[in-house]
Amino acid sequence: MVSEIPRVERPILLVEDNPMDVELTLDALREARLRTAVHVARSGGEALDYLFGRQQYSDRKAYPLPSLVLLDLHLPGIDGYECLRQIKAAPILKRLPVVVFTSSRDDSDVVKSYDRGANSYLVKPASATERLEIARQIHRYWLSLNLGPPLFATDQT
Amino acid sequence: MNDTPDESQKLSGDAPSIPGRLGDALSGSGEGVQTEHHLADLHFFENLDRINRVIQSPSDLDQMMRDILDVLLSVFACDRAWLVFPCDPDAPMWQVPMERTRPEYPGVLPIGVELPLDPVGAAVYRTLRESPGPVQFGPGGVHPVPVEMATVFQVQSFIAMAIYPKVGKPWSYGLHQCSYARIWTPQEVRLFQEIGRRLSDALSSLLSYRDVQESERRLRRYNLRLSVLHDIDRRILVASSQQEIASAVLQHLLHLIPCEWLSIVLYNADMTEEWIIAWEHAPQLDVALGDPQPVVPNQGLEQLQAGVSIIAADLAAQEGPRARLADALVEAGMHGAMANPMIVEERLIGVLALSAKQIGFFTEEHREIAEEIAAQVAIAFRQAELSEQIDRYNRDLERRVKERTAELERANHEMALFSYSVSHDLRAPLRAVQGFAEIIARRHRDSLNDEGRRYFDYIVSASAQMDQLISDLLDYVRLGRHRIDWERIALPEVLSRVADSLTTLIAQTEAHIHLAQAMPEIDADRMLLMRIFTNLLENALVYHRPGVAPRVEVTSALTPDSVIVRVQDNGIGIPVEFREKIFDIFQRLHSPDQFPGTGIGLAVVRRSVELLNGTVWVESVEDGGSAFCIRFPRRAA
Incomplete structure (x- = not known):
């Protein structure tokens, strides 16, 4: 029997290859007083390894499943769409909320993301004020208000 | 040769015994002169009666001539009886319309075939024409038998006279005696003359009748010719290729000129090769359709090039x-031939080539028809060539349009990739610049001196401006890919929505915006209309005079086919020399610290208006503001 990790203790997985964007996002989340741990994956491959508990992430205790994925679309190698597809196709991951967090306002990107099962689509802002606002909203909505799926849930018909 | 007993012996010995033969009456059998005369008269009238009966029996010209000549052969017991036309010493040609002979002395001239008139013949005809009655050649006459006639035709003596039917030129008729040197008796001469008169009358009526028939036949042929030409015209109209035209024409032409070989031969441009494009034929020739053959430059070709038929x-x-081809035709037993030139723009492009087994088959009438057809085909070929050219040109154009479209699509695709890449690759570093500058300017403000703070503020505002620039540029680029969604749109509805979206700016500037209520509907794209009026209203609010609240008025006017919308402000105005330039991308009249902006807004307006098939321009307003006018078509095309 696996003990349930309280949802709030589950980290956020930030999938982002640009180190400056990583720092800006982390800075904004800190400023929004987010206490949840954030694990950063620098590529699509790393994100999938983490989520599927492969390679260096095989220890689920050290690397527990996240409560939310913040996913950039434009990643080297395996891109955000492929991550999204694999997450939503895997029985243990498919209910995991994935928030696309990208610089593209392109309609085609928005449509493709939702088609692959994204739960939300946010555009990276240019100004600090907007970025802080987004960090607060993520904190308030996705991590507090929104009731996420329990771990190891089975399909209910 | 000239002694009479010998002659009479021959007469009684050689002449066939035909009842009523004039020779019997004249040879004498020991009875009295009176009786002889009586008998001669009796025979005279008896024989004339035979002629009359032949003439009066219903028959055509050929039959009548044949019958009369047969009677003549029998009555005069001569070897040949003949008719010649015309009896004209000046005519170039002559012919023998009919000739009857005893089997021992067959005819030597083809019936009904024109022959050139030689001086000997001309001399004979002159003699006949100059003489009021029959003329005897040979013994007993004043004229000798021409040498050629004696040697070639074995004529020893002959009698002939010119006869004058009321239709056409004079004829002549005559009798040959080949078996002996006959001396024609006065009785015989009288009978011959009398028969000549009857013959002349018979020819008159039959020739007139034949003329009428000929006219009728000509009329019928002419009608046929017209109808066939008409058919050919119609076929040419529906035919698309030269091949089709040629085949159709030859099939029809066969009705008018029933010869054994009809073909259309084409030449290449430098007259070195010829080939048959279509044929109608009885004999199989040793040439293939479309097989190029070297052109043989001969006299005939020169004549054809001069536009003259052969x-x-x-x-x-x-x-x-x-x-x-001519060789092949000869090999196949063809004799008569005709070639009619096909001339296009003074160049011989081909010939209509016909051939027949019969010698001398082609007549003047055939030539007339064939020339007409050849000219028609030449025109049709020219048209077919032009229409092929147009087709080719159209196909070429289609292909080029396809290529251009593909190129354009490629360019559009590249543009899309470019704008996509700009939005990410340019924005990512900019976001870092702006983000960290803002953090420093805010969070570490205290650890900076005045200069440091000022410079970080510059970085922050410059990067914000650059972000706006990238956004506007991407909007402008996206317009090129925008698919226009035409719908009927009420202008007041769009304008009030635009005004609503500008509420904050309106409040900030304390602006007053007046939208005319009575504005029409137009065919347009909602998103483009929104963008046009958002940009224009924004400009009107931003470019206001310092200390003067913006007043913006939107009105419309109708023309028969368009709607003109006018957005008028009381702002700073636009100098006349910049009224075109302001619509170009990145054109700004002011520095960013005077008025913010990227210089793309009006370029987007113009591009959007043009996408809606409209035009936009600026007019000045009396109190110094400007009025942007847009003409929209009322109905999309």
Whole structure:
């Protein structure tokens, strides 16, 4: 029997290859007083390894499943769409909320993301004020208000 | 030769015993002169009666001539009886319309075939024409038998006279005696003359009748010709290729000129090769359709190039080098031939080439028809060539349009990739610049001196401006890919929505915006209309005079086919010399610290208006503001 990790203790997985964007996002989340741990994956491959508990992430205790994925679309190698597809196709991951967090306002990107099962689509802002606002909203909505799926849930018909 | 007993012996010995033969009456059998005269008169009238009966029996010209000449052979016990036309010493040609002979002395001239008149013949005809009655040649007459007639035709004596039917030229008729040197008796001469008179009358009526028939036949032929030409015209109209035209024409032409070989031969541009494009034929020739053959430059070709048709009585008798086709025709037993030039723009492009087994088959009438057809085909070929050119040109154009479209699509695709890449690759570093500058300017403000703070503020505002620039540029680029969604749109609805979206700016500037209520509907794209009026209203609010609240008025006017919308402000105005330039991308009249902006807004307006098939321009307003006018078509095309 696996003990349930309280949802709030589950980290956020930030999938982002640009180190400056990583720092800006982390800075904004800190400023929004987010206490949840954030694990950063620098590529699509790393994100999938983490989520599927492969390679260096095989220890689920050290690397527990996240409560939310913040996913950039434009990643080297395996891109955000492929991550999204694999997450939503895997029985243990498919209910995991994935928030696309990208610089593209392109309609085609928005449509493709939702088609692959994204739960939300946010555009990276240019100004600090907007970025802080987004960090607060993520904190308030996705991590507090929104009731996420329990771990190891089975399909209910 | 000239002694009478010998002659009479021959007469009684050689002449066939035909009842009523004039010779019997004249040879004498020991009875009295009175009786002889009586008998001679009796025979005279008896024989004339035979002629009359032949003439009066219903028959055609050929039959009548044949019958009369047969009677003449029998009555005069001569060897040949003949008719010649015309009896004209000046005519170039002559012919023997009919001749009857005793089996021992067959005819030597073809019936009904024109022959050139030689001086000997001309001399005979002159003699006949100058003489009021029959003329005897040979013994007993004043004229000798011409040498050629004696040797070639074995004529020893002959009698002939000119006769004058009321239709056409004079004829002549005559009798040959080959078996002996006959002396024609006065009785015989009188009978001959009398028969000549009857013959002349008979010819008059039959020739007139034949003329009428000929006219009728001509009329019928003419009608047929017209109808066939008409058919050919119609076929040419529906035919698309030269091949089709040629085949159709030849099939129809066969009805008008029923010869054994009809073909259309084409030449290449430098007249070195010829080939048959279509044929209608009885004999199989040793040439293939479309197979190029070298052109044989001969006299005939020169004549054709000069636009003159050629008729050859007999191809086999032609002198000089022959074309491959002519050789093949001769080999196949063809004789008569005709070639009619097809001329386009003074160049010989081909010939209508016909051939027949019969020598001298082609007549003047054939030539007339064939020339007309050849000219028609030449025109049709020219048209077919032009229409092929147009088709080719159209196909070429289609292909080029396809290529251009593909190129354009490629360019559009590249543009899309470019704008996509700009939005990410340019924005990512910019976001870092702006983000960290803002953090420093805010969070570490205290650890900076005045200069440091000022410079970080510059970085922050410059990067914000650059972000706006990238956004606007991407909007502008996206317009090129925008698919126009035409719908009927009420202008007041769009304008009030635009005004609503500008509420903050309106409040900030304390602006007053007046939208006319009575504005029409137009065919347009909602997103483009929104963008046009958002940009125009924004400009009107931003470019206001310092200390003067913006007043913006939107009105419309109708013309028969368009709607003109006018957005008028009381702002800073636009100098006349910049009224075109302001619509170009990145054109700004002011520095960013005077008025913010990227210089793309009006370029987007113009591009959007043009996408809606409209035009936009600026007018000045009396109190110094400007009025942007847009003409929209009321209905999309």
